Amino acid sequence: MKAKSPAYPYLAWMIIFIVAPLLIVAYFAFTDKTGAFTLANISQAGQFSPVLLKSVYLAAIATVICLIIAYPLAYILSRTKVRTQRMLVMLVMLPMWMNFLLRTYAWMTILENNGILNRFFGLFGLGPFEMINTQGAVVLGMVYNYLPFMILPLYSIMEKIDGSVIEAAQDLGCSSMGVMRKVVLPLSVPGITSGITMVFVPAVSTFIISKMLGGGGNLLIGDIIDLQFLGLDYNPHLGSAISLVLMVLILLCMSIFNQFDNEEAVLL
Amino acid sequence: MKKLSKLYLGIVFFFLYAPILVLIVFSFNQSKSRSVWTGFTLDWYVKLFHNEVILNSLWTTLSIALIAGVVSTILGTAAAVGISSMRRGPRRLVINTTYLPIMNPEILTGVSLMLLFSFLAIPRGYLTLVIAHITFCVPYVILSVLPKLRQMDRFVYEAALDLGCSPRKAFFKAVVPQIMPGIMTGFLMALTYSIDDFVISYFVSGSSAQTLPITIYSMTRRRVSPEINALSTILFLAVLTVLLLINVKDAKIWKERRKKEAARL
Numbered sequence: 138m139k140a141k142s143p144a145y146p147y148l149a150w151m152i153i154f155i156v157a158p159l160l161i162v163a164y165f166a167f168t169d170k171t172g173a174f175t176l177a178n179i180s181q182a183g184q185f186s187p188v189l190l191k192s193v194y195l196a197a198i199a200t201v202i203c204l205i206i207a208y209p210l211a212y213i214l215s216r217t218k219v220r221t222q223r224m225l226v227m228l229v230m231l232p233m234w235m236n237f238l239l240r241t242y243a244w245m246t247i248l249e250n251n252g253i254l255n256r257f258f259g260l261f262g263l264g265p266f267e268m269i270n271t272q273g274a275v276v277l278g279m280v281y282n283y284l285p286f287m288i289l290p291l292y293s294i295m296e297k298i299d300g301s302v303i304e305a306a307q308d309l310g311c312s313s314m315g316v317m318r319k320v321v322l323p324l325s326v327p328g329i330t331s332g333i334t335m336v337f338v339p340a341v342s343t344f345i346i347s348k349m350l351g352g353g354g355n356l357l358i359g360d361i362i363d364l365q366f367l368g369l370d371y372n373p374h375l376g377s378a379i380s381l382v383l384m385v386l387i388l389l390c391m392s393i394f395n396q397f398d399n400e401e402a403v404l405l
Numbered sequence: 406m407k408k409l410s411k412l413y414l415g416i417v418f419f420f421l422y423a424p425i426l427v428l429i430v431f432s433f434n435q436s437k438s439r440s441v442w443t444g445f446t447l448d449w450y451v452k453l454f455h456n457e458v459i460l461n462s463l464w465t466t467l468s469i470a471l472i473a474g475v476v477s478t479i480l481g482t483a484a485a486v487g488i489s490s491m492r493r494g495p496r497r498l499v500i501n502t503t504y505l506p507i508m509n510p511e512i513l514t515g516v517s518l519m520l521l522f523s524f525l526a527i528p529r530g531y532l533t534l535v536i537a538h539i540t541f542c543v544p545y546v547i548l549s550v551l552p553k554l555r556q557m558d559r560f561v562y563e564a565a566l567d568l569g570c571s572p573r574k575a576f577f578k579a580v581v582p583q584i585m586p587g588i589m590t591g592f593l594m595a596l597t598y599s600i601d602d603f604v605i606s607y608f609v610s611g612s613s614a615q616t617l618p619i620t621i622y623s624m625t626r627r628r629v630s631p632e633i634n635a636l637s638t639i640l641f642l643a644v645l646t647v648l649l650l651i652n653v654k655d656a657k658i659w660k661e662r663r664k665k666e667a668a669r670l
Contacts, residue, residue: 140486140487140490140572141487141490141491142487143483143484143486143487144483144484144485144486144487144488144491144499145487146480146483146484147480147481147483147484147487147543147547148484148499150480150539150540150543151499151502151503151543153521154518154521154536154537154539154540155502155503155505155506155540156502157521158514158517158518158520158521159505159513159517161517161520161521161524162513162516162517162520165520206417209410209413210413210414210417213410213413213414223652223655223656224652225414227648227652228418228421229421230648231644231645231648232421232422232425234597234601234644234648235425235637235640235641235644236601236603236617236618236621236640237603238603238618238621238622238625239428239621239633239636239637239640240424240425242428242621242625242633242637243424243425243427243428243637244424245625246427246428246431246439246440247424247427249439249440251440252439252440253427253439253440256440256441281420281421281424284421285421338508338510339510339511341510342510342511342512342513344512344604345603345604345622349625359510359512362512362516363512366516366519366608367607367608373520376516377516377520380512380513380516380517383510383512383513384509384510384513387510
């Protein structure tokens with residue numbers, strides 16, 4: 138089996154439908170309507186830096202909350218009996234298989250001004266609270282939708298941690314906090330980094346969750362891109378410029394983050 | 406400690422499932438209200454099955470998933486075979502490019518394909534949806550077949566050649582059976598991602614062809630209708646059944662393997 142030829146149809150497909158579209162985005166970002174080179178789109182994209190910062194901020198909060206919720210859960214999962222483990226992992230994956238629009242829609246009905254939560258508070262004479270169309274609702278939507286993406290990589294790395302390593306640490310006089318800090322945490326770093334990537338990237342670029350739960354007042358960078366391509370502000374040149382900025386930003390975040398990850402690995 | 410972890414599991418699973426439960430409960434609600442219970446009914450299910458738009462988009466979703474699944478499985482498996490015999494440098498380049506659609510935010514893939522189609526003057530519709538779905542499915546197939554090719558026993562292929570098989574026959578008789586689990590995983594992943602995709606489809610679909618997620622999106626935008634709840638309930642039950650079946654099958658395989666091991670000892 139020394140033939141490269143079976144890959145040729147895919148290579149053609151890859152060049153036309155993966156590489157070329159990205160080059161077209163770059164081309165659009167640096168040209169105006171007449172096709173002349175310009176930097177105006179990029180500088181215009183700068184106007185949206187508050188939105189971009191807000192997207193990064195909300196996505197970062199959601200990622201941290203996911204990590205805080207998922208870490209103990211993944212640890213508990215990885216230490217239960219194999220049979221229950223399989224069932225619990227299935228239960229974690231099940232909501233992921235529902236379309237995220239339906240899951241977000243469910244939260245819309247819960248958080249509404251006359252939704253279930255407000256009616257529940259009403260029983261005690263509280264509220265109604267303004268819950269939907271807030272930043273908090275957007276973060277909640279992100280956490281709810283992407284939590285399994287944090288749990289699963291953490292779980293699959295913790296499952297591989299040998300129970301005898303933990304026992305050895307305990308035998309050698311480690312407290313349970315010490316075991317966590319000195320054994321489990323260092324060994325689970327790869328799971329943490331891939332979990333963070335898997336939550337942060339979709340969260341920072343989302344445009345539906347913010348639209349459905351954030352109302353019109355909490356537009357994120359994904360919404361702005363959507364508006365340039367399919368919305369009233371139709372301007373694919375500006376949209377491409379913002380997309381390009383978003384891509385560079387994500388790559389930058391990831392490389393800074395991976396740097397940190399490598400140093401961590403060396404230290405331990 | 407045991408009790409504490411059980412409590413914690415309970416809280417997280419409550420968080421994960423309460424919203425879905427609410428959806429399901431209100432699919433049986435008589436009034437259109439999303440928060441007040443007025444009585445039991447199955448009307449919304451009846452209406453759902455008479456809703457042409459939903460049924461059409463369900464058909465579109467399934468047919469696109471099947472076409473994209475089959476095409477991307479063939480394209481991806483062939484690609485993996487070719488890639489694995491490339492030299493290190495080009496192989497790295499191709500694999501890294503293959504990772505792009507997986508690593509990039511979905512919105513970027515959607516927007517870039519939309520620009521490509523308008524550049525090539527292909528009207529947005531069924532064809533563009535199929536192309537886009539194949540494009541984001543192929544990487545998953547390649548990445549699940551490649552490791553199987555690496556683990557594969559190469560001598561079986563050579564033995565088949567020595568015993569008089571043509572290279573083509575040797576490939577189908579000696580290589581394909583060995584990498585079959587990877588091909589199946591890739592195919593199933595392609596199906597799942599295709600059925601579930603909203604963001605990329607949103608940018609490349611026209612009014613002529615809509616997938617189910619796009620229809621759901623326009624339903625949540627336009628007006629309140631418990632038909633969505635009914636639809637969610639059905640989809641949830643479908644997914645639950647599939648997962649349970651997979652789990653039962655896996656458990657069986659696992660049990661048999663243990664039995665065999667026990668017999669060997």
